[in-house]
Amino acid sequence: MDDRYDPRKIETFWQAQWAQQNLYVAHEDPARRKFYLLEMFPYPSGDGLSVGHLHNYVPSDVVGRWRRMAGFNVLHPMGWDAFGLPAENDALLKGLHPKDTVPRYAENFKRQLKLVGCAYDWTREINSSFPDYYRWTQWFFLLLMRRGLAYRAVGSQWWCEKCRTILANEQVVNGCCWRHSDTPVTKKDLEQWYFRITAYADRLLAGLDGIDWPEPIKLMQRNWIGRSEGAEIGFPVTGHQESEVRFFTTRPDTVFGVSFMVLAPEHPLVAEITTADCRSTVEEYVERARRESEIERLSALREKTGVFTGAFAYNPFTQRNIPIWIADYVLMGYGTGAIMAAPGEDQRDFEFATRYGLEIPVVTAPADGSPPEPGRAFAAHGVTVNSGFLTGMPTVAAIEAVCRFVEERGLGRRAVSYRMRDWLISRQRYWGAPIPVVYCKSGCGIVPVPDEQLPVLLPDLKHYQPSGTGRSPLANVPEFLHTRCPKCGGEAERETDTLDGFACSSWYYLRFASPRYEAGPFDPEKANYWLPVDLYIGGAEHAVMHLLYARMWTKVMYDAGLIRFEEPFPVLRNQGMIWAADGQKMSKSKGNVVTPDAMVEKYGADPLRLWELFMGPFEEPTNWNEKGVVGTARYLARVWTLLRRYIGAGCPQGEPSPQTLRRVHRTIATVSEHIERLRFNTALSALMDELNYLSGLAPEEMGRVAVESYVLMLAPMAPHIAEELWRALGHGDSVHLQSWPKYDPELAREETVTVVVQVNGKVRERFTIDAGTPEAEVRSRALQSEAVARHLAGKAPKKIIYVPDKLVSIVA
RNA sequence: GCGAGAGUGGCGGAACGGCAGACGCGCCGGACUUAGGAUCCGGUGGAGCAAUCCGUGAGGGUUCAAGUCCCUCCUCUCGCACCA
Structure with a gap:
């Protein structure tokens, strides 16, 4: 063990070890209770992750690691929402191709997530723009079509001049395109594909009553459905x-x-x-x-x-x-x-x-x-x-x-x-899953592409710029356009519109159960084991788009007998938005983006993680303040010092004092409860408090229980340093495979308590007594107090309120 | 306009109706140092020498007791914005 805490040194070492040991690969195990933890499907942008995004991923990681230690079989996967306008627009702007940029950007996201020590099962990584994925997105389109939930209609629809495509109602924000807040949308008459989400309006409404979501999000959905x-x-x-x-x-x-x-x-x-x-x-x-x-x-x-x-x-x-x-x-x-x-x-x-x-x-x-x-x-x-x-x-x-x-x-x-309208899903754009239907020229009409002919591959186009005419660039590709009618074999043309990117994210949570499955979108047995998602974490900005679409698809699958649950995300939590230090949105154009790369380089991954957790309540927005990382880095250095003292003294094995043991168990109770309730800031402050206490002890007073449980509790939040310290304590296997420390309420029970005495509502006296001292004794002790007598000023108490082990309130 | 949420030290924030300000940042003082933007120790809401008084956006109320519950208002953030 080094004298000095050097975050980077231990972090790179342990990250390599974990990858080698496949520590976070999930396996189905009916004997164990599963926990499916999921963050909203990220679009891997070219800008990479900022410290703001980490406010989502780091706390999730803590939950995953903690659940695993608490004995759950944890599934915590990651993948990429790679199709869609944002990816295509970015590539167009840079004169590149999304098929090249998207995997590169995804790699960068992955690198950054690993950099901060987030533990995902990377064997389950998925990418919605890969044929083995969108094959099933298309399959779901056909399922909806078979069930009368996909239809074609002419309508006057929102059109974004910059995106050169039609948008869904939900994608129009303040009369502008959701990707271009400076571009007012206009109306355009086109024949379009729709999903009949309105047919599910009542069930989408009713389902809200049974799920544990933030009330504001439920309200937004109710209002949206209207x-x-x-x-x-x-x-x-x-x-x-x-x-x-x-x-x-x-x-x-x-x-x-x-x-x-x-x-x-x-x-x-x-x-x-x-x-x-x-x-x-x-x-x-x-x-x-x-x-x-x-x-x-x-x-x-x-x-x-x-x-x-x-x-x-x-x-x-x-x-x-x-x-x-x-x-x-x-x-x-x-x-x-x-x-x-x-x-x-x-x-x-x-x-x-x-x-x-x-x-x-x-x-x-x-x-x-x-x-x-x-x-x-x-x-x-x-x-x-x-x-x-x-x-x-x-x-x-x-x-x-x-x-x-x-x-x-x-x-x-x-x-x-x-108020809700049907979901318009045609996009006159290149970068999406082709809508799998053909138009027969010999009278068969609209014919779905048979399941076994899926996927309808997106042709590799060099020039994929939107035409602006209202037809997708796929219309200019003869070998794509011209095909045979699956029904009569006659001449036919393919649909050239692509599916809205939100179609991809409407079922991805099922794909993670069996990401390489080829006989269907998911292996029913595996899906049945892992789903529904036990904790879904993401931003409130998806209140009415993704979260409504995904709920609808899930209900369709339920109706089709594919799954046994009707709500994909029974528990949802929103992380608070992290604004830049200047209170604005972090964006490259404003030059106020802080990257994890810079922070890890300067302070280390564990200190950065702790600050993400400590800066405020998980669900509240706050402004980024780099100064805080100094504090968490200092804290970890003090933990390091504590362990070095203990280990340096030869790891004394003696039992800690009852008082120390009491503190240890109270800390276990606090940290466990606060992590479960996603109160990471207070969970960490309980650990800091505990450190302040332990630091005042001599090594032989600490006791192995106190020191080891401390390292174990630190493990979900600061996984690298905890691993290093665990090894330094002489253990052979990973700290992340250990059990979460057991809380013993007997050992945590206070023996003495402080009772405060109020006179007319003001605290005038306090004393320490044994817990459970009889009321009469506490009362008389309170009345004997000199300070109390002074404030009573000779008046007789009219009333005395007694709260056991807590307070005596005297009304004069 | 309608709906939802939030206002606590210099800052981020703690607080089952029961000691307001835990924990951390910053700041002040000290120790150790050739040095300190490292580390350690102490202090840190305001006023006062003190006892004590005042303090959770403003004003009322309920209560022995209110940051917490109720009413009115102000400010900020978010959502919806002609949905008949």
């Missing part, structure tokens, strides 16, 4: 026998207050019903709405605009004809793309009616008879007024009455509407 109950009703268009305006409303009770109707500008009825004299203004408005960037159109703060179509609808409740307008505050993608406007009860309709001088009937009044707030709609529930047969009913009863009324007369029905 379930609303109401009714879908149709009002006939005056003078158009066949046509009606069908609309969804959550407030059918306000039908008597409907004074006009509004269609989305894209609504198919617009062309049909617009009268000749309104045609030019309507067409102009529709055209403008299409052109306008979504960021403008989506702003709730913007003043509402619209134009009259010249047509009227018949409101069967009021028996009046009401004007039909179009306005861009009505969205084609929600409900039926049309609304009944009840301006007295809906603030948006109110604003619109005010602006265009439309009638504003009042049909709901506050239930308590108070006057409604003037100048705005009364949107709350209340009592229905001026509404024929509904008058006098409370809102809830009126809703029910209208639903029954329209159902009886065939005017409409109860309906549920979701």
Whole structure:
């Protein structure tokens, strides 16, 4: 054992040893309790990992190592979310090819993870852009297709000019592309593939109740799904026998207050019903709405605009004809793309009616008879007024009455509407899994590629730049494009769009159970052993994309009888974001990125790991501060010194004092509990505290138990130094194969306690007594105190509260 | 606008309704040193010589006792932003 703690020296040595010993390779073992630990599938970016990313990987590693010591059979794998726009965009920017850059970047990530001592089972490494992986991504596409969950439809969809592709709704953030926050998305009409995630809306919602996820994430999913109950009703268009305006409303009770109707500008009825004299203004408005960037159109703060179509609808409740307008505050993608406007009860309709001088009937009044707030709609529930047969009913009863009324007369029905749309999965881009279908030219239509012909290989293209025409570059590859129909053998063309990258990450957690399996996406037996994931760790930014998609796929697999669980991630935790020292996001362009490489070089991997754990609560965001690494490096040097003293004294074998033993066991209890609850910062502070205590002892007072349990507890957090110290203590095998120290509550029990005495809520005295001293004795001792007497100032105690072994509170 | 979370020393942060500030950074003093940005020892919320008083964003409340529970407000962060 060296005199001085030299992190780099021992770290490189032990990392090589571990790799040689295959220490972290997982094997199925039905006799042992499994623990599947997983971090969210990382996209290996060219910038490599920063110390911010490590705030995810290091704590996970601690959990994995700790669970292993605690007797669990741990599966902790790693792989690469390699397909998708980020990888392709990066390669385009650098004039390189993603097939070259991605493996290189992944290697770099792997190197960095090893550099900081993270223990993964690298034999299970996967890469979603490799054919042996995306073959099964394609297989899942076909599964969804077979189950009627993948379909093709024409739609006006989000388009990012920089990515030159269509985006899913979830991938549009503040009206901009999720990868380009400076690029407003526009609309483009294309025929696209969708996954029918809305068919799972209710189950995705219900499933949230049974899983242990951070409440904010569940809430975000609930809001994203956005379930609303109401009714879908149709009002006939005056003078158009066949046509009606069908609309969804959550407030059918306000039908008597409907004074006009509004269609989305894209609504198919617009062309049909617009009268000749309104045609030019309507067409102009529709055209403008299409052109306008979504960021403008989506702003709730913007003043509402619209134009009259010249047509009227018949409101069967009021028996009046009401004007039909179009306005861009009505969205084609929600409900039926049309609304009944009840301006007295809906603030948006109110604003619109005010602006265009439309009638504003009042049909709901506050239930308590108070006057409604003037100048705005009364949107709350209340009592229905001026509404024929509904008058006098409370809102809830009126809703029910209208639903029954329209159902009886065939005017409409109860309906549920979701904010969530179907998941658009076509990408007009090169770097993704080709969608495995062909279009037969002899009338077979859309034909799925048979399972045994998978994978549909992504051709190796030199020029893979997106065309911008709305077709993927694969369309320019004749040998890819032209094929035979699997059904009739006739001429056919392949689908040239690729799958959204999120498809890859929707099932990867299953692949890790049997990453080289060839008879299916996963070996059912192995998947059955390892899954579901016991602890899933990742950033909150995936609340509505990856986490929703993965849940849906899992439910599809469950329905198909492939797996026995319906939720892939029963326990989810979010690590807090680490901001740069300047409080901004770490990014290369801002020049504020701190790399693990630099920190390991300067301080060592273990000190860096400890600082990642110690800097704050795992789930809270905080700013990077390099100074802290000095502290954890110093701490480890002191641990080193402690062990050197103990070993230097010949490893005295004597029993430690009861007091020392008590401290040791209390520390075991604290560290275990805090690691389990992912409170790494306080787990480490308990170890620091313990070190401060042990450092004050002579080697022969420490005792082997204290020293060894200390090294064992350090092992998950600082694996290299712990390994070195373990060997220095004379052990032959790895510290990481040892059992976690056993906590003995008997030995941890305090014999004496400090009791505080309060007078009128202020601490005036404290004394030490034996634990479990009878109440009467403690009370009398408290009252005997000179300080207590002084503060009582002669007054008799009115009341005395006694908390055993803790406090006496005297009220005077 | 709506929803969620958070405000504690100079800093990161501790604290089952029961001694606020554990642990660490920084700082101050000392020791050892040719040297110290190494190491070790001591100190460190504010005011006061002291007893003591004041202190967890602001203001109320509940309680013997509130950082913790309740109400009102302020600030910050995040999410959703015309979803009928």
